[in-house]
Amino acid sequence: MKLQLTTLLIFSVLASAASAEDKVVLLLKGGSSRITISGTIVDYTGRSIQIRPRAGMAVKTYPTSQVLEVHTSQSTAHSRGLDLLADYRTREAVLNFEKAIALEPRTWVRRELLALLIQCETRLQDYAGAGSHFRLLAKSDANSNDFKLIPLFWAREILKEEARKAATGWILTDSDIDQLIGASWLLFNSKYSEMASNTLKELSTSTDERVRLLAKAQLWRLQLRGRDISRFELQRWESRIERMPEELRGGPYYLLGAGHLLRQEHERAAAALLWTALVYDFDHQLAARACLKAAETMKQLGQKDEAKNLFREVAIRFRDTSYAQDASQAIASGG
Structure with missing residues (x-):
């Protein structure tokens, strides 16, 4: 891939x-x-x-x-932040990128630093921070190449109070991007679920193609919650994903994999999940989750060597996530 x-x-x-x-x-x-x-x-x-x-x-x-x-x-702080991020010292990297933004006079480089902050905050599951910085990035450059970093929820996530408060405000703005982030986070919130669902349906006709495609894919989460999904529907999802710009495919492929898992179609599930884990891995946490699920699926299929390799991938490449511990335990128990 x-x-x-x-x-x-x-x-x-x-x-x-x-x-x-x-x-x-x-x-x-x-x-x-x-x-x-x-x-x-x-x-x-x-x-x-x-x-x-x-x-x-x-x-x-x-x-x-x-x-x-x-x-x-690059400023020293910018360069140092990159080194720290590569070394999985993400919290220290955030401090350096924040310092670099404060010192950087060039608008286009500040956008690069914002993108790096979003990556860090997504890794740390600081969704309030990631969402706030993504909004700044989108306002500075409506056509940003870093749109792939938009912090949407594709799996069950714990929504902290700060992020919940932010989402309830963003969903009410005039910005399609703000509404998309807010609706994504609130889709399974008992108080705001209906509002979020209706917002995503409205956004599915947005004039912004990226927002339109992602809003439609976000609504698939509701179908998965019903746990009754047909092979035909999953074929439709796959066809739509293949027509999407590549930078938008990570989350939708994860949902496709989850759909195949519901139908116990393990080979198809693993194939879809691996797109998210190994190719469209812009969301570090989601990629780690997808890789672990793919490894577990391979194990169920009896493909032990492939499963072990994927468990190792999670334990090493995603060692700063909670999924790494599960992968390490699987390796210790024989994969």
Whole structure:
């Protein structure tokens, strides 16, 4: 399974501070050659990158789809935060990213830092923080390439009071994105379930394609709760997922896997769950859960070696989640 990417983004630490030249590697139209442009990046959004080659020169604009690499300077806190995140020291990474945002003068780099904060907060299950920062990111760039980080619920989650209060406010705003997050979190809340369901139905006709597709998929959770789902319905889900932009597929694939598990279709369930665990793993907690479920499913199928490999994947790659302990116990008991 390989995710087909149209853009590869690389942030590099350059020797100097803000005065260092940025470098952008672009794939020219036709895809046969590439060029590197040096200068100062003025802005970088989900649609385009703007770079001024030299002071006094006109700003040049290129589609984001042509961007292969971006090399720019980072603050010490930014760089340190990345190192800490890679080392699974997520809480320390948050502190560094927050410090970096406070010091960073470039709007487009602050958006990159917001995306990193959202990743950290989702890992820590700080959904109130992740939701708040995602709203800021979406307001700054409506076409953000990091829309895949939107913190929706695809499985049962414990909704803390701070997140519940935030969700009850967001669901009442005029923003489709705010409403989507709020409705997702409140869908199984006894007091707000009906409001959340109705909101998702309204959002399923949103003019924002990403919101529309995700709202429709969120409603599948209600069908799963009924525990009576047909093979035909799951085939419809799979067809819809395959037509979605790839960055939106992680949560829907998890629901597809859950649907197959309800029908005890273990091979189909494992295949769907592995898309979430190994390919569309933008939500760290959901990917860990999906990987553990896939491992357990493989074990039920008698595919012991495959199960052991997946249990190890959870224990190592997702060692900062509660699922790692379950995986380690499974390994200790013979997988």
